[in-house]
Amino acid sequence: MIPSITPTATPRKTALAKFSGHRLLTSPGGLAGAVWLAALVAASLTAPWWLPYKTEDQDFTAVLSGPSAAHWLGADELGRDLLSRIFASAAGTLGTSLITVIVGVGLGTILAMTAAASDRAEGIISRVTEIMMSLPGTVIILAVIGAVGTNIPLIMAILGILISAGIYRVMLGQAKSLQSQLYVDAAKVDGVGTLGISVRHVLPGLMNTVVVQSALIFAVGMLIQAGLAFIGFGPPIPQPSWGGMIQSASQHVYDAPWLMVPSGAVLALTVLSANAIGNALGKSPNAAASHLPSAAIRRKRAADAAAAAAAAPAVENAPAAGQLSVRGLSVGVDGGTPLVTDVTFDVAPGTVLGLVGESGCGKTMTAVSLLGLLPSGVSVTGGQILWNGKNLASATEKDLEGIRGRDIALISQEPMRALDPMFTVGYQLTAAIRRLRKAGKAEARAAALSLLEKVGIVDAQRILKSYPHQISGGMAQRVAIALALSGKPRLLVADEPTTALDVTVQAEILSLLRSLVKDTGMSVVMVTHDLGVVADICDNVAVMYAGQVVEGGRTASILDNPRHPYTLALLAADPHANTAHDMPERLATIKGQVPQPKDWPAGCRFAARCQFAGSACAVPVPLLPSGSEDGEVRCVKADELAVEGLGWLATEVPTHRVLEIVEKDMA
Amino acid sequence: MDVTMAMFAAKRLLMALATVLVVAVLAFLLVHAMPGSPGAVSLGAGASQEAIDDVNQRLGWNDPLALQFFRWLGEAVQGNFGTSLIDGRSVSADLASRLPVTASLAAGATVLSAILGIGLGVTAAVRGGLLDRIIGGFVGLLVALPAFWIGIIFVYLFAVQSSVFPATGYVPFEVSPQDWALSLALPVITLAVGGAAFIARQTRASMLEALQQEHIRTLRATATPTWKILYVHALRYASLPIVAGIALQFIGLFGGSVIAEQLFAMPGLGQAVQSSVSTHDAPAVQGVVVIATVVVVAVNLLLELATKFLDPKLRAS
Ligand code: SF4
Numbered sequence: 001m002i003p004s005i006t007p008t009a010t011p012r013k014t015a016l017a018k019f020s021g022h023r024l025l026t027s028p029g030g031l032a033g034a035v036w037l038a039a040l041v042a043a044s045l046t047a048p049w050w051l052p053y054k055t056e057d058q059d060f061t062a063v064l065s066g067p068s069a070a071h072w073l074g075a076d077e078l079g080r081d082l083l084s085r086i087f088a089s090a091a092g093t094l095g096t097s098l099i100t101v102i103v104g105v106g107l108g109t110i111l112a113m114t115a116a117a118s119d120r121a122e123g124i125i126s127r128v129t130e131i132m133m134s135l136p137g138t139v140i141i142l143a144v145i146g147a148v149g150t151n152i153p154l155i156m157a158i159l160g161i162l163i164s165a166g167i168y169r170v171m172l173g174q175a176k177s178l179q180s181q182l183y184v185d186a187a188k189v190d191g192v193g194t195l196g197i198s199v200r201h202v203l204p205g206l207m208n209t210v211v212v213q214s215a216l217i218f219a220v221g222m223l224i225q226a227g228l229a230f231i232g233f234g235p236p237i238p239q240p241s242w243g244g245m246i247q248s249a250s251q252h253v254y255d256a257p258w259l260m261v262p263s264g265a266v267l268a269l270t271v272l273s274a275n276a277i278g279n280a281l282g283k284s285p286n287a288a289a290s291h292l293p294s295a296a297i298r299r300k301r302a303a304d305a306a307a308a309a310a311a312a313p314a315v316e317n318a319p320a321a322g323q324l325s326v327r328g329l330s331v332g333v334d335g336g337t338p339l340v341t342d343v344t345f346d347v348a349p350g351t352v353l354g355l356v357g358e359s360g361c362g363k364t365m366t367a368v369s370l371l372g373l374l375p376s377g378v379s380v381t382g383g384q385i386l387w388n389g390k391n392l393a394s395a396t397e398k399d400l401e402g403i404r405g406r407d408i409a410l411i412s413q414e415p416m417r418a419l420d421p422m423f424t425v426g427y428q429l430t431a432a433i434r435r436l437r438k439a440g441k442a443e444a445r446a447a448a449l450s451l452l453e454k455v456g457i458v459d460a461q462r463i464l465k466s467y468p469h470q471i472s473g474g475m476a477q478r479v480a481i482a483l484a485l486s487g488k489p490r491l492l493v494a495d496e497p498t499t500a501l502d503v504t505v506q507a508e509i510l511s512l513l514r515s516l517v518k519d520t521g522m523s524v525v526m527v528t529h530d531l532g533v534v535a536d537i538c539d540n541v542a543v544m545y546a547g548q549v550v551e552g553g554r555t556a557s558i559l560d561n562p563r564h565p566y567t568l569a570l571l572a573a574d575p576h577a578n579t580a581h582d583m584p585e586r587l588a589t590i591k592g593q594v595p596q597p598k599d600w601p602a603g604c605r606f607a608a609r610c611q612f613a614g615s616a617c618a619v620p621v622p623l624l625p626s627g628s629e630d631g632e633v634r635c636v637k638a639d640e641l642a643v644e645g646l647g648w649l650a651t652e653v654p655t656h657r658v659l660e661i662v663e664k665d666m667a
Numbered sequence: 668m669d670v671t672m673a674m675f676a677a678k679r680l681l682m683a684l685a686t687v688l689v690v691a692v693l694a695f696l697l698v699h700a701m702p703g704s705p706g707a708v709s710l711g712a713g714a715s716q717e718a719i720d721d722v723n724q725r726l727g728w729n730d731p732l733a734l735q736f737f738r739w740l741g742e743a744v745q746g747n748f749g750t751s752l753i754d755g756r757s758v759s760a761d762l763a764s765r766l767p768v769t770a771s772l773a774a775g776a777t778v779l780s781a782i783l784g785i786g787l788g789v790t791a792a793v794r795g796g797l798l799d800r801i802i803g804g805f806v807g808l809l810v811a812l813p814a815f816w817i818g819i820i821f822v823y824l825f826a827v828q829s830s831v832f833p834a835t836g837y838v839p840f841e842v843s844p845q846d847w848a849l850s851l852a853l854p855v856i857t858l859a860v861g862g863a864a865f866i867a868r869q870t871r872a873s874m875l876e877a878l879q880q881e882h883i884r885t886l887r888a889t890a891t892p893t894w895k896i897l898y899v900h901a902l903r904y905a906s907l908p909i910v911a912g913i914a915l916q917f918i919g920l921f922g923g924s925v926i927a928e929q930l931f932a933m934p935g936l937g938q939a940v941q942s943s944v945s946t947h948d949a950p951a952v953q954g955v956v957v958i959a960t961v962v963v964v965a966v967n968l969l970l971e972l973a974t975k976f977l978d979p980k981l982r983a984s
Contacts, residue, residue, distance in 0.1 A: 136959045138922025146944035147700035271811040291883040294795025410888035417881040432889040
């Protein structure tokens with residue numbers, strides 16, 4: 001019932017602009033629900049003018065009758081017209097349910113905003129709402145009815161108070177994140193009071209959730225109200241109510257079961273409508289992708305893989321064993337946007353290839369595609385990934401399962417999140433070893449210990465018994481590396497393995513990887529944005545920009561003699577690649593951002609940020625030999641620049657960037 | 668059980684006691700706000716004012732509220748909730764005979780809805796595609812249908828059309844376990860439908876969230892079989908919110924039993940609330956509110972401890 005919420009906070013929008021009404025219109029269910037509710041309200045309010053009968057009119061010839069020309073929905077045990085009674089009582093039911101919505105959502109929102117504004121208030125409010133949520137609400141509502149009688153509006157208001165605790169719980173997280181947004185801090189400095197901040201900045205951000213919750217609580221209110229009427233606590237007797245009608249129908253389920261249908265259907269439709277509206281508005285637009293596609297998607301992929309394998313030519317001049325050859329690889333979002341286009345590189349056994357570039361260049365997608373581990377909704381759209389005579393780009397899930405861990409292993413950026421928080425290190429490691437080495441229990445345990453020692457963990461016994469949250473980030477990355485080594489892989493894909501770690505730990509992990517390469521002879525594909533890492537460990541480099549390789553070759557020649565303007569810019573912008581006398585103030589930056597795939601131009605994708613861009617750059621640029629060793633570069637002006645010896649010009653560094661660099665250096 | 672866990676349990680226990688106390692005060696005040704003095708209620712219409720005053724005097728109705736409350740509390744902690752104004756029977760004895768009915772109902776419905784809900788939710792999340800949409804639509808419909816309406820349809824289908832189950836009534840377990848189960852079947856199913864839909868949604872969302880976690884990719888990268896990723900790792904990760912959802916559901920079902928008991932003529936707590944509220948039977952209302960709260964709070968406490976036990980971060984620190 002509680003919808004997922006994605007806080008989307010941008011400061012200068014009105015509350016109305018925030019309310020994503022268009023989502024309602026684009027969802028058939030939500031739209032139908034809105035139409036039904038509107039029609040019901042209109043019909044009910046105008047009821048006196050068009051209803052065929054008064055609610056109390058009795059037609060003794062039609063007692064307990066089904067639908068007929070005179071009574072479209074039949075008549076009840078006193079011969080009263082059901083259609084008239086249902087529509088006449090609609091406005092009352094909807095109106096009183098609205099009371100619950102206003103009280104419940106209103107109070108819940110106020111409580112959430114208050115709690116978000118002060119830690120002390122949060123402590124108290126959270127305690128109180130926790131108590132409220134663990135109460136048998138129905139029983140308490142009945143006790144209230146005992147005290148105040150069947151005063152429906154008052155009872156619905158008290159119901160709202162009980163419900164507000166749940167609303168508070170749903171909204172608190174979002175309200176807190178809004179409160180902590182930068183612009184709120186700015187407002188505080190400007191002398192805006194707590195109330196002002198809540199009303200002007202936090203409330204608009206909560207608006208969509210408020211509407212979603214209102215719709216859902218509206219439905220709950222109607223159900224509870226009908227339930228109360230059903231057990232005899234509805235509006236006073238002659239007055240019709242939906243629950244009361246179902247109650248009297250239930251008395252005749254033996255002789256006139258039809259009576260159950262009209263009132264039940266109208267109630268269910270109305271509740272469905274409110275829920276549909278809530279769900280349509282509450283749908284989070286871009287939920288994070290699953291790392292294990294559903295069975296339906298996996299089936300489709302298997303079919304695609306089979307088709308591709310049947311259609312593709314046999315693998316020609318297959319690379320040597322242990323050599324990875326990626327040919328013209330393209331990766332894209334299913335049914336549209338490309339993320340990586342035409343990427344080609346080779347990794348020889350025992351060598352390290354660096355995939356370098358800013359975030360958003362497709363490095364990680366390229367890397368995880370090597371194991372067939374693209375998130376759901378993203379897949380390989382073309383090209384080949386050749387490994388041991390197989391094309392992994394069109395391999396079945398079953399083939400890939402035989403390769404993952406045993407041939408190609410993965411370590412990722414955030415070691416803490418890469419380990420399962422629910423299981424001990426020992427469990428995860430021994431399970432992998434037993435699976436990948438077909439080892440017995442005792443054997444696997446011994447292997448786990450020796451692996452942990454191999455990755456430089458001293459008290460391996462203790463670590464085996466620990467849960468991931470009990471060890472440090474650097475330790476977790478060592479464990480993750482041990483896990484990756486458990487199948488004795490020949491290729492290790494490392495996605496920014498040091499980025500999330502402290503500087504000193506970074507160096508340790510890098511030297512561990514270097515010694516592993518030397519000792520085991522495995523090769524590594526290292527994704528990084530840090531040219532220092534590249535200089536440190538990589539034999540070869542592929543510089544990626546906007547889904548393409550823009551320059552590739554031997555590390556030494558590219559770092560010493562960069563040919564592509566993007567590589568020049570990266571080098572100029574990297575404080576660690578510069579020599580010591582370079583002050584941060586004079587450090588070059590690359591203006592602008594990596595373009596989104598939808599904004600990729602037909603010509604050179606770097607053109608918008610390139611200092612050397614000209615009219616020749618507007619046509620698609622091929623990747624051509626650069627002339628230095630086996631390097632390649634994708635730039636029409638590469639030769640010209642090399643001849644003229646032009647470098648990337650330092651530009652003004654924005655202050656925040658200087659701070660960032662200084663902080664990084666001090667860390 | 669280490670120090671953190673013990674402290675956590677102690678804190679929760681304190682909160683539970685506070686909750687019950689708050690409800691006791693609330694119930695006491697509500698009962699005092701009911702129309703009609705105890706004397707008027709118990710003697711019925713047509714009683715002389717002197718007789719009414721006499722009864723009120725005897726029950727201490729005119730004493731200060733605080734004094735009355737503590738007198739009641741003193742008796743209540745010893746398990747004595749006074750006597751009914753309507754039939755003069757002991758409220759405690761009456762509730763003691765009713766508690767097993769409601770407890771069987773709520774427990775049965777919770778277990779059933781957990782089994783159905785987890786099954787449906789996991790299936791929807793794991794299978795995806797058309798099946799996911801079908802389950803989603805079905806669950807959406809069940810959430811929108813009021814329990815009492817579903818209950819009546821069940822009565823019509825299984826008791827009127829084909830007399831598989833008795834339409835109404837309750838047979839105590841001691842009398843005949845088989846009839847007990849049969850008499851519970853329809854009310855339990857009726858209550859479980861909505862609960863199952865709720866838990867199915869919760870389960871589906873939690874499973875999908877679990878599958879978005881990065882450690883799922885690590886498991887795949889080490890060639891973990893799909894069934895193991897789904898049913899050992901993802902389900903384990905999702906179990907925390909699912910169990911919390913089940914705890915919430917129990918509270919709802921306990922309250923929902925009011926309707927099921929009315930519909931199926933079950934002599935449980937819900938029926939007692941309904942009738943004592945209608946007749947303004949103050950001691951009975953007060954007793955049943957407190958007992959219902961104690962049960963709900965206690966079960967909730969247990970389920971919450973279970974949730975925390977599932978979380979390694981809280982279990983082993
Ligand atoms: S092709 Fe033109 S725009 Fe692109 S990098 Fe080279 S000089 Fe710059």
